[in-house]
Amino acid sequence: MIPIELYIGLSAIIFSIGLYGLMTQRNGIRILMSVELMLNAANINLVAFSSYNADLTGQVFALYSIALAACEAAIGFAILMAIFKMKGTINLDSINILRW
C-alpha cells in the first residue's frame, strides 16, 4: 500500500501549483483552472484518506466536491463571458475600477 504521506505530498504539490497559478496568472480562464487544481488536490486527499481510513465518506465527499467544482466553473465562466462581452477582454489587470 502506498504510504499516505505520498498522497498528501502529491495533493500539497498540486494545491501549491494552484495557489501559484492563482497569484501569478492574469487570464481569467487560467485562474479558473488553478482553482480547479486546488479543489482536485483536496479531492485527492479525501479519496486517499477515505481508502486509508477504510471509510467511504471521503469518496462520497469527493464526488460532491467534483459536482460543486463543476457548478463553480459554470458560474465562473458565465461571469467571465459577461465581462468579455462588455470589455472584450478577460485580462484581470483591466478589471480594477473598484478599489481603495
Add this chain to the structure above:
Amino acid sequence: MAVENYAFLIPLLPALAFVLTFFFGKKLPNGGAIIPIAAIATSFVISLLITLNLLANPEEVVSQSFSWFAMLNIGILVDPLAAVMLTMVTFVSLLIHIYSLGYMSHDKAQSRYFAETALFTASMLGLILSDNILQLFICWELVGVCSFLLIGFWFQKPSAATAAKKAFLTTRIGDVMFLSGIVLLFTDLFKIYNGAIPDGVYILRFDVIFSHIPEIAAMNATIFGMEVSHITIITLLFFGGAVGKSGQFPLHVWLPDAMEGPTTVSALIHAATMVTAGVYLVARTFPMFIAAPSSLLVVAYLGAFTAIFAATMGIVMNDIKRVLAYSTISQLGYMMLGLGIGATIGAEAVGISLFHLINHAFFKALLFLCAGSVIHAVGTQDMRQMGGVAKVMPITAATMIIAALALGGFGIPGTIIGTSGFFSKDAIIESAYVFGASSGMWIPYVLSIVAALLTSLYIFRLIFMTFFGKARTDYGGHESPATMTIPLSILALFALFFGGLATERFNTFVSDTFMNDFVHVNIAELAEIGGYHLGHHGHEPLIILWLPLIVAAAGLLIAALVYGMKVVNMDRLVSRNNPIYKLLYNRYYQNELFTNFFSVKVVYEGLSYAGRAIDTGFDWLVGWLSDLVLETGESLRQFQTGAVQNYATAVITGVSLLIILIKVVMEVL
C-alpha cells in the same frame, strides 16, 4: 414698640427704595429722588433713636439672628460701634442725596442715579449692621459693585468705564484676601468644633469668633520657614481687604481715578459709604487684631506711611477732586494708624479712630460737595483755571474754608474750642506719641506729624488757588441753589462743632463696644496673646499737645505765602525738570507699574496669552490625533489595489503568517 425691633429697617428701607426707584423712578419728578431721601431719612431717625438708647444703656445692644444656610446665619447687631456709624452714614448720605437733587437735576439718568445711590447706602448700612463676618463680606462686595456702577455712571465715557473697572478690580484684590481670611477662619472654627456644630451656633457670628480667639491663636502654620499664628494670617488677610477698600498703599490706586463719577458719588464714596468700610472692618474685628502678634504693628506702620505718601501727592495735583482724593487716602491712613496704636492703648484706639472717621466724614463730604458746587458753577476741575471763586460763591467758599480748617486740624489744645478734625486727628497723633514712648517705635509718630504739615499745606493750596486771587479764566458762574447750599451749611456746622461737643463721651462710648450682652471680650487678655503691653496716657509734654497745631499753622502759612501772596515763584519748582516734582506729579509712577505693567503686560498679555498657547496646544493634540487616524485610513486604503491577484496573495500570505504566528505563540506559551 421698642425702636430696636425696627433696626432691620435701616438697610432695608434704602434697599426697597432702590427697587422702587429703579422700576418707577423714571415716571416721577426728579427721577424719583424723593423715595430714597424719605427712606434714608427714616433710617436716619431709627439709627439716631437707637444710638440715643444705647448711649443711655451701652450694654443693651440690638442683636437678632436667623439661620441662613448650613451653619451660617444672617442677622443684625447694633452695638455702639455700629450705632455711630449708622447714624453718620444715614446722616451724611441723606445730605448728599438732598444735595444731589440740585446737582443731578440736569442728568437724564437721574432715576438710575438715585436708585444706585440708595443701593450703595443700603449696602453700607447692611455692612455696618452685620453680626457675622460673612454677611459683612457680602455687603462689602455689594458696596464694591455699587461703586463700580456709580463710578461708571457716565458709562458712555470710556474713561469712566475704565475707572469703574479699575476701582472694582483693585478693591477685589483686597476682597479676595478678605475672603481668604474668612475661609481660613471658617476652617479653623470648623476644626475647633470638630466638624460637629451644635444647633443654634452660627459659626461665623462675631460672638462665636471672638470667644474662640485664643484657640485660633494657638494654631500655627509654617510659611517660608516661619511659624505664624493663624490669627495673624487671618487678621492680615482681613487687613488686606481693608487696604483695598480703604485705599491704603498699595491698593489705593483706584481712588484718585474714581473721580470719573459724579462728584456727589465721590462724596458718598469718600465720606460715608465705601472707604470707611475698611476702617470699620478692622475696628469690628479689633479683638482679633489685638490677639495677633504683629498684625496691629503692620496696621500702624502702613497707615502712617499711607498718610504721608498720599499727602505728598496731594500737594502737586491740579485737579481739585484729585487733591481731595489723596487727602482721603491720607486721612484714612490716620485712621488705620489710630487703630494700629491699639497695640498700646487697647480698645481706646477704636474710639479714637472711629471718632476721626466720623469727623472726617463730615468735613470730607463737605469738601467734596463744595468742590462739586464749584465745579458745577465753574465747569472745570482744574484749579489752574479757577481763582477768585470766593467772590462768586460766598457760601461755598465759607463752608469749604471751614472744612479745610477741620481737615487741617485747627483748635486750641486743652479746651473744647476747635474744629472737629482737630480733636480726632490730634488724638491719633498724640496716641502715636504714646505708642512711640512705650514701644520705642517712633516712626509712626514722625510720619504722622509730617503728614499733618503736608495736609495743611495741600488743603490751603487748594483754597488759595480756587477761591482767592484773580480769576484765571473767564468761567462766569454763580452760587448754587438752596438744595445744594443748605446741606453744605449743615455739614459745615458739624465740621465745626461736632468734635468739640462729642469728644469726651464718644471715645468711651465706642471704646466699650466689645463689652456688652452680645460679646464680652477681655481686651487685656487678648493683648497678652498678641504680645502687646497696654499702657495708659501719661502726661505728655506740652509741646506734644501743641505740635500738631503748630505744623498745621505752618502749612497754612506756607500755602498763603506761596499760593496766596505769590512770594515764591512756583514756576521754577513746578517744572518737568524737577525730578521730585516729576515723581510726585506722576504719582510715583504707580499707574505705570501696577496698571500698565503688571495688569496689562504681565497678567493680560503674558499669562493669558501663555494660557491661550497651551490651550491651542491641547486643541492641536486632539486635532492631531484625529488627523493621524484619518491619515492612517487614507494610507491603509492603498492596500486595496483593486487587482484580484493581490487579494489572493493577501489571503495566502495571511494563511502562511497565521500558521507561523500560531506556531510561534504556542511555542512561547
Add this chain to the structure above:
Amino acid sequence: MAENLMLFAPELTLVLTGLFVLMVGLFLPTGAKKVLGYLASIGILVALSLTVSSLGTEGMAFNDTLSVDALSQFFKIVFLVVALIVSIASIKYTEGNSHTEEFYALSIFATIGMMFVASANDIMVLFVAFELASLATYALAGFEKKNQKSLEAALKYFIIGSLSAAMLLFGISFIYGLTGTTSIPGIAANITALSTSPMGIVAVVLMLAGFGFKIALVPFHMWAPDTYQGAPSVVSALLAAGSKKMGIVAAFKIFIVALIALQAEWQIAFAILAVVTMTYGNVVALKQTSVKRMLAYSSLAQAGYISMAFVVLTPLALGGGILYALSHGFMKAGAFIVTAAVAYMVLSDNKDSEDTDHIDNFKGLGVRMPITALSMTIFVFALAGIPLTAGYMSKFVLFSSTIQSGFAWLAVIAILNSAISLYYYAKIVKYMYFLPTDLEKVSEPLPYVAALLIAVAGVFAIGFWPEPFIHWAMEAAMVLIPGGM
C-alpha cells in the same frame, strides 16, 4: 422520514417557493413579474413563521447530518429576516427586469444554503450548503450584466470565493483524514490524532481562511469592499447581513464544537484577526466617499467585534456574538437598502448616473427622502452603538463579556474602535441633514419603505426589549458550550 421532513418545513417551503417562482416567471411577461416578488416574500414569510412557531423544538435528521436546535433556529431566523427584508426591497429593485424570477430564485436558494449551514451537523453537509449559498450569491453579485461594476464585483467575489472554498475543502480533507469522520460531534470525539499532529494548525488556519472569507476577516476580506460596492445594493444587503452570518455560524460549529481541543490555536488566531479586522475596517472606512464601500468597511469592523466572541468564549460572549449577528442583520440590511433607495433616487434624477453610491448623493436626503434618511440615521447610530438600539444592546453584552473574562485590553480596543467609527457614521448623518441640496423631494417607493420599516422595527425591538432576544441568544450559545465554561 416524515418527522425529519417536518423539522425542515421552513427549508422545504423555501425550496418550493424558489422553484415555483422560477417556473411561474417563465410564463409571465416582464411587466407582470412584479408578482414574483410578492410570492417570494410571502414564501419567506411563511418559512419565517414556521421557524418562529417551531422555536424550542430540537431534533436530528438524516442520519444525524442535520440538527435542529436553538442555535440553528436562531440563525435561521436571522437569515430569513434578512431574506425577507431583501426580497421586499427587491420588489422595487427588480421592477421591469426580465430576469426577476432568477433573482428571486437565486436569493431564495442562497438563503436555503445559509439555513442548512446553520443546521448542519456534518462537515460535508456544511460544505455543500456553504457552496450552495456561495454559488447563488456569486451569480447575484453579477446580476446587473450590463454594469461593469457589478460584473467586477462578481468576478472578484467569485475568485476569492473559489480560493477560499478550495482552502476550506483542503482543510476539511485533513480533518477528515486524521479523525476519520465528517460528523461534527464525531470530529470532536476523535480529535486526538489531529490535535497532536502538526497538520492540526494547518487545518485550523485553512478552515479559518475559508470561513474568514465569508465573515470578511482581514486579510481574507479584500473582496468584500469591492463586491459590496459593486454588487446591486440589495445583494450587498444579502451578503453583508446574511451570508456573513453564515460564515459565523459555520465557524461557531467547526471551531467551538468540532475543534474545541485546538482551542488555544484558534483563539490566538481569532484574537489577532478580531483586533486587526475591527481596527482596519474602522480606520479605512473613515475616508471613503462611496457609502456602500463605507458600509462594507463598517461590516468588516462589525465582523471584528463578533469575532471577539471566539476569543472570550464564555456563554455570555457567545450569546453576545449571536445577538450581534441578529442585530447586525437588521442594521446592515437596512443600511444597504437605504443605499438602494438612494440609487433609485439618483437614477430617477439622471438615468446615466455612474456613482449612485457616492456620499454626495446623500446631501439633503433628510429633505428629499425623509423616511429613508431617518431610517439611515437610526441604522448608523445603531451601528455606532448609540443606546436603545440593537447595536448598543449587542455591544453591551459582547463588550461587557470581554471585561467579565478579563480581556480588558480587547474591550479597550473595541471601545476605541467604536469611538472612531462614530466619525464616519456621523458623516453620513451630516450629509443627509446638514448639507443643503436644491433638488426636489422624491416620493419614496413603498417596497423600500416597507423593508426599511421592518429593519427599523428590528433595531428598536432589540434595543428596547432585549430580554427575549438575549434569552434566545443565550440558549443558542448553550448549544455550543453545553456546560458553560
Add this chain to the structure above:
Amino acid sequence: MLPILSLIVLIPLVFAALTLLTKTKEQARLMALVATVSVLILTLYMYLNFDSTTAAHQFEELYQWVPSLGITYHVGVDGIAMPLILLNAIVLPFLVLFTWNDERKSPNKFYALILGTEAAVIGVFTALDFFLFYVFWELTLIPLFFMVSIWGGPNKHHASIKFFIYTHVASLVMLLGIFGLYFAAWDMTGTPTLDIPTLLAQFQLIESALLKDMIFLALLFGFIVKIPSFPFHSWQPDAYTEAPTAGSVLFVMLKIGGYGLFKIMLPMLPFTGSPNMMITIMAVLGSVSIIYGAFLALSQKDLKRMVAYSSVSHMGYVLLGAAGLVSLSVSGAMFQQFSHGLIMSVMFMSCGIINNKTGTRIMNDLGGLAQKMPKLAVIMVLTFMASLGLPGLSGFIAEVSVLAGSFGNLPAYVIIALVAIVITGAYHLWALQRTMFGVFDKKLGTITDINRYQTLSMGVIAILILYFGLNPSAVLDMMLTNSEQIASMMAVMGV
C-alpha cells in the same frame, strides 16, 4: 401615586415626536411650551413634596427590564438629582419663550430637539440603573449634535463632530468602568445587577485594589470630560461657541458630568485602593481648571468664547468642592452646578442677542450697547456680577461654600482658586466694559432693545439667580442632607 419621574421624561419625548409633525413655527413653539411647562409643574409638585431631611431616594419606580442581565427600569431622585431636575424644568420653558419670536429654518425640528434634550438630561438625573443611566447619558448627545450641526455658527461641522466624538469616547470609557463594576459585583454575588445603589454598595466588597482604582478612574474620566475639566475641555469652547443660543443653553443644562461625580464617584471614593490619589487628581484638575479657564477667558476676543471658558473655570469649583469631602464643600459644589446653570443660560442668551442684533461677538467691535439696550444691560450686568461671584447672588454661595469647605483639606488648591477670583472679576468687567459701556459705534446700525419674551425669560431667570443667592436653603438643604451622608462615610473610612 403618579409615576412622576417617568412622566417628566416621557412628556417631553412624546411632545418632541408630536412637535416634529407640526408644520408651522406657531404650532411647534406652542407644543414645546406646553411640554416644558407641564414638566415644570410636575417638577414643582415633586419639589414641594420632596423630603429634604432624608438622603434616600424618593418617588422611586422599579420595573424589571432585562432580568437575565440584571437590567431594571429603576428611577428615583435624591437631594443630588432634585435640584438639577428643577434647574432643567425651570430654564427650559423660558428657553422656549426666549426663542418665541425667532425666525429660523425648520422650527419643528428645533423645538423637538430642545424637548429631546430635556428628556434625556432629566432621564440621566432620574436613572438609578446604570444601563438606563448610560442610555440617557448617550441620548443627550444626539439632539445636541443635531442642534449644533443644523443651526450652528460658521464652524459648526467641525465643532459638532468634535463634541460628538470627544464626549462619546469619554462615555465609552465610562461604560468600561460600568462593565468592570458590573462583573466584579456579579462574580461576588452570583446575580447580575446594574442597579446603581446596589452596585455602589457592593463596590467596597471588591477585593482587588487595582480593579477598584481602574473602575473609579474610568468612570471619573467619563464624568470629567462631560463637566468639562482641564485638560479635557477642548471640545467645549468650540461646541458652546458654535451652537445656536438655545444649543448653548442646553449645553449648560447638561450638568450630568458633575452629577455623576456626586452620585457615583463620591460614594465610591473612600473604598478605592488609593483614595488620596483620587482626591488629589480631582483637586488638581479642579483648581487648575478654575485658574486656567479664567486666564483663557481673559484672553478671548469673542464674547461667547469668553463665556465658554468662564464656564470651564466655574465648573472647576465642582471638582474642587467634590474633592473637599466636607459636607459644606460638597453641597457647595452641587449648588455651583445649579447656580451655574441659571447664570450661564442668561449669559448665553445675552451673547445670542448681541450677536443677533449687531452681527458680531468680537468685543472690540462692540461698545456702548447699554445706551441702546438698557434692559439687556441691566440683566447682563446682574448676571455677569453673579458669574464673578458677587455676594447676594447664587454664584457666591456656591463659591464660598466650596472654598470655605475645601480649605481644611486642600488648602493649596483653594489658594489657587482664590487667586483666580481676581482674574474672574477682570474678564467679566472687561467684557462688560467693551460691550455694554463706552461709546456706541454707529457702524453697528440701529439696534433695538430685547423683546418682551426675551425680557420675560431672561428677567425671570435673573430674579431666580437673586432668589437663590438670598435663599440658598431652597435647594441647598436637600444637597446638604446628601453631602452629609457622603461626608460621614468619608469620616468613617478615615479619608
